[in-house]
Amino acid sequence: MRADLAIIAExxxxxxxxxDLGCGDGTLLKHLRDKQVLGIGLEISERNIxxxxxxxxxxxxxxxxxxxxxYFSDNSFDYVVMSQTxxxxxxxxxxxxxxxxxxxxxxxxxxxxxxxKARVQLGLGGYMPVTKSLPNRWYNTPNIHLCTVKDFEILCxxxxxxxxxxxxxxxxxxxxxxxxxxxxxxxxxxALYRFCRGS
Amino acid sequence: MPDSIPPxxxxxxxxxxxxxxxxxxxxxxxxxxxxxxxxxxxxxxNEAGSNAILICHALSGDQHAAxxxxxxxxxxxxxxxxxxxxxxxxxxxxxxxCINNLGGCKGSSGPNTKRPGTDKYWxxxxxxxxxxxxVNSQHNVMKxxxxxxxxxxxxxxxxxxxxxxxxxxxxxxxxxxxxIAAAPKLSAQNIAFNEVARQSIMSxxxxxxxxxxxxxxxxxxxxxxxRMLGHITYLSDDSMREKFxxxxxxxxxxxxxxxxxxxxxxxxxxxxxxxxxxxxNTYLLMTKALDYFDPASEYDHDLAATxxxxxxxxxxxxxxxxxxxxxxxxxxxxKALLDAGKQVSYVEIEAHxxxxxxxxxxxxxxxxxxxxxxxxxxxIQ
Numbered sequence: 365m366r367a368d369l370a371i372i373a374e375x376x377x378x379x380x381x382x383x384d385l386g387c388g389d390g391t392l393l394k395h396l397r398d399k400q401v402l403g404i405g406l407e408i409s410e411r412n413i414x415x416x417x418x419x420x421x422x423x424x425x426x427x428x429x430x431x432x433x434x435y436f437s438d439n440s441f442d443y444v445v446m447s448q449t450x451x452x453x454x455x456x457x458x459x460x461x462x463x464x465x466x467x468x469x470x471x472x473x474x475x476x477x478x479x480x481k482a483r484v485q486l487g488l489g490g491y492m493p494v495t496k497s498l499p500n501r502w503y504n505t506p507n508i509h510l511c512t513v514k515d516f517e518i519l520c521x522x523x524x525x526x527x528x529x530x531x532x533x534x535x536x537x538x539x540x541x542x543x544x545x546x547x548x549x550x551x552x553x554x555a556l557y558r559f560c561r562g563s
Numbered sequence: 564m565p566d567s568i569p570p571x572x573x574x575x576x577x578x579x580x581x582x583x584x585x586x587x588x589x590x591x592x593x594x595x596x597x598x599x600x601x602x603x604x605x606x607x608x609n610e611a612g613s614n615a616i617l618i619c620h621a622l623s624g625d626q627h628a629a630x631x632x633x634x635x636x637x638x639x640x641x642x643x644x645x646x647x648x649x650x651x652x653x654x655x656x657x658x659x660x661c662i663n664n665l666g667g668c669k670g671s672s673g674p675n676t677k678r679p680g681t682d683k684y685w686x687x688x689x690x691x692x693x694x695x696x697x698v699n700s701q702h703n704v705m706k707x708x709x710x711x712x713x714x715x716x717x718x719x720x721x722x723x724x725x726x727x728x729x730x731x732x733x734x735x736x737x738x739x740x741x742x743i744a745a746a747p748k749l750s751a752q753n754i755a756f757n758e759v760a761r762q763s764i765m766s767x768x769x770x771x772x773x774x775x776x777x778x779x780x781x782x783x784x785x786x787x788x789x790r791m792l793g794h795i796t797y798l799s800d801d802s803m804r805e806k807f808x809x810x811x812x813x814x815x816x817x818x819x820x821x822x823x824x825x826x827x828x829x830x831x832x833x834x835x836x837x838x839x840x841x842x843x844n845t846y847l848l849m850t851k852a853l854d855y856f857d858p859a860s861e862y863d864h865d866l867a868a869t870x871x872x873x874x875x876x877x878x879x880x881x882x883x884x885x886x887x888x889x890x891x892x893x894x895x896x897x898k899a900l901l902d903a904g905k906q907v908s909y910v911e912i913e914a915h916x917x918x919x920x921x922x923x924x925x926x927x928x929x930x931x932x933x934x935x936x937x938x939x940x941x942x943i944q
Binding site for chain 2: 440
């Protein structure tokens with residue numbers, strides 16, 4: 365399982381309910397099912413939907429950019445998860461609000477645009493970064509709203525969102541190194557946040 | 564006529580009739596003292612009795628859902644695209660039952676059958692039956708066939724409404740509910756179309772207040788018009804454009820009121836062939852059952868509260884170009900199910916065929932259907 369998914373799976377309490385936004389082939393949902401987690405996935409790719417259905421997962425075919433209003437009432441889930449998808453949505457800030465309307469807690473993971481490799485490529489090379497966590501070229505990337513660790517935390521502060529937990533990893537390891545812990549914005553490839561509405 | 568039966572067809576099938584002499588109380592207050600139900604079955608019930616599936620038919624459907632009744636048949640059953648060996652509803656694995664709804668015209672008691680103990684047709688006096696009544700009578704068939712639970716109840720359009728009704732009327736008897744191209748109740752526009760269809764039948768001079776059989780007549784023009792109107796609502800603007808465009812039948816305008824455009828000729832053909840296979844009184848009854856369907860009306864119009872007692876796992880499907888029961892109507896069902904804490908999947912199939920899409924083997928639709936049915940198969944093993 366992808367490093368960030370493994371961490372999310374640890375964060376989620378057994379027996380809880382989750383909504384996985386952009387659940388892909390359902391890896392996380394399938395894993396969590398064994399922990400008695402009641403999960404529903406939202407997905408747009410036809411192939412992924414077929415895979416999820418074959419695995420007996422609950423899945424709703426919908427475009428995240430249409431929001432969650434059509435299907436989900438307030439406080440319907442313990443967790444709303446969005447892994448590696450935030451940066452590809454049209455209105456990330458609205459979607460984060462929606463996550464906290466529908467769920468008690470939100471969990472997002474995203475590629476950190478300020479990772480040193482990306483900084484070197486842009487700052488010294490002068491071209492748009494292409495890294496393991498950002499594998500596309502500027503013209504064919506689905507990532508239209510890339511951000512950094514710092515950017516995300518500023519957004520949370522501005523919108524009154526309380527960060528409950530954060531972890532930083534690289535693409536292959538599900539544990540933070542000391543450098544990532546000390547300088548997350550410089551050394552982490554993927555950032556993970558668990559958050560809720562601030563009081 | 565098929566020269567030979569295609570390998571993925573269930574093959575030759577037979578309609579059977581069950582007679583029930585236990586009275587059936589109907590929602591309208593009337594009682595059917597005895598009645599017949601016509602049905603077909605495909606595949607075999609396994610030893611555990613865990614593989615039975617009920618197929619519910621739509622407005623103009625019947626018990627003949629798959630295969631051929633004889634080698635003379637020009638076409639297979641109405642849902643042959645999805646029922647058969649290797650198809651989504653795989654008859655190698657499932658025991659499939661399809662029932663002609665009460666009030667129908669294909670062998671079950673209805674307006675075109677004779678009133679018990681008399682030599683007279685029911686005609687317009689056949690009681691108004693509702694989706695609830697159908698589910699009750701289907702439950703009686705279920706018992707007669709020694710099926711103690713359905714692993715799935717599946718239906719499209721009006722059939723999907725029966726599935727919803729099953730899920731709340733007999734929540735312990737069904738494991739999976741597949742609701743396709745349906746709605747939780749009709750809209751005013753839906754009812755309006757039904758009313759025009761009914762008026763066209765009832766205003767036909769050959770209708771004779773519904774007693775046309777005794778008068779050796781058939782309200783052909785009225786029923787044909789009703790079907791033509793219905794057919795427009797089953798297609799989409801795009802599919803009609805693609806199929807007919809503004810193509811002329813004779814290559815030039817006639818400057819008269821005869822058929823100029825291909826679409827006119829098609830609709831007339833659809834209407835005419837429908838008259839030969841359907842009964843006008845049944846059409847009236849079926850459209851009323853549609854109009855009356857509104858399970859949430861008994862729960863303060865709260866659909867989530869209505870579905871709260873359901874125990875099945877749900878699969879809801881809709882089609883993007885369906886404007887008769889648009890995806891929005893399916894989303895209402897999905898939202899209510901989610902609010903009620905039910906397990907549900909929902910797929911919105913990209914299709915330009917309109918409401919009829921649920922009968923057409925569109926690749927993504929078939930893949931989704933296959934995948935879901937396969938997961939059911941694994942779950943019941």
